[in-house]
Amino acid sequence: MSDLILHHYPPSPVTEKIRTGFGLKDLHWRSCEQNRLPDRPELFAMTGGYRRIPVLQIGADIYCDTQCMFHALEAVKPEPSFFPGGSDGMPFAVSRWTDRELFDSAFRVAFAPVFENLPPAFVADRARLYLGPDGDLAKELADLPHTLAQLRAQIGWLETRLATGRSFLLGAEPGMPDLLAWFIVWFVRARYGEAESFFAEFPALNAWADRMGAIGHGTSQPISPTEALAVAKAARPTTAEQSDPRDPQGLKPGMQASVAPTTDSGETAVEGVIRAVSRDTIALTRTSAECGEVAVHFPRVGYRVSVLD
The missing domain is CATH 1.20.1050.10 (Glutathione S-transferase Yfyf (Class Pi); Chain A, domain 2)
Structure with missing residues (x-):
């Protein structure tokens, strides 16, 4: 399996979810530090302009939003689980x-x-x-x-x-x-x-916070944005084509589509070709000279998928 590459910056609060998730699962990962402002050309080449941090990269599969990252990391290492006691969902x-x-x-x-x-x-x-x-x-x-x-x-x-x-x-x-x-x-x-x-x-919360802090972040090694881009270019997405016959929007692999947050946050929609669609997630295929072919993954909840003419 390709290395787990996390695109982030140390003070990012949302990233702390995933860093501590690495610690919970005792995972080794590569730390790709990005700018705090959205001036991230290598990352944007892979995501198609998605500006939020963090982004998880596994080879040429690019996971946007921590909803997708939790699913991906649970698949990489099911135990210890993010869902103890059958709490899935x-x-x-x-x-x-x-x-x-x-x-x-x-x-x-x-x-x-x-x-x-x-x-x-x-x-x-x-x-x-x-x-x-x-x-x-x-x-x-x-x-x-x-x-x-x-x-x-x-x-x-x-x-x-x-x-x-x-x-x-x-x-x-x-x-x-x-x-x-x-x-x-x-x-x-x-x-x-x-x-x-x-x-x-x-x-009680302060004692719990001490326990959470003790979990740590697993083990990591640095990787530069340029090196991470080269990893994507040298790999191929592992995500297979997937259809969902019950999809309410009638989305199907091969359709041109865009994905954007549902909030009014001024963000640019990411465009690509639908590769895989399910109840919970959607993956778009994107191709560029900088990174080759990648699969960019988004959750369905919190994002609007629009079919492009």
Whole structure:
């Protein structure tokens, strides 16, 4: 099997889900550090312009969105599972809360108090991405008490769950729900200046966070974006053609299509030829001189697939 290559940058909160997932499964991976702003020509050659971080690369198969990455890593190494105790399916429903409502509050709490001290280009990029076309971190700063109340209540749900004596959210073993909650706690702890005071009322969650931090990130070696691009060019996608006769949109392999997030985040749609389609995922074949043929994978939930004329 080709190396697991993670395109990321160290402070990326969403990437912390996957890095700790590597640790949970004790995986070896290659760390491809990317720019914090979307100036990533080698990565864009592979993804077709998908600008979010992280991206998982396995040879010439490119996985966008952590929903796809969890599926891919579970297939690479089924044990220990991301779904202990037969919890398959449920964590993806939980992710719709952690990655949207919970992350929205965490982002505002982490960025609003310090936005004036950050590079303007970085602030503008993240405000557009996460707050929409009218995003304004100055307004978010004025509304911070409300946002903290929202975040506090949601962190309280996790505290209530862990206060029952469980070591992890599903019981004795860590799983995907822990990774989904961990990246939020990790992010707020690292970025919010009053984090110690904020989390002081959550002793069970703090003990759990210590256990999560101890999982680590597996083992990694660096790889440059240029080297990762060469890996893709030298490989061929392993994803087989797949149809779904029950697909509500009538999507079929061979169709030209585009995929874009359903949020109003100003992102460019990725275009390609449908290679595989299922209830949960879609893969597009893309070919370019820079990387050869690749299969770019997306989840169905949270993304709009449009057939191109």
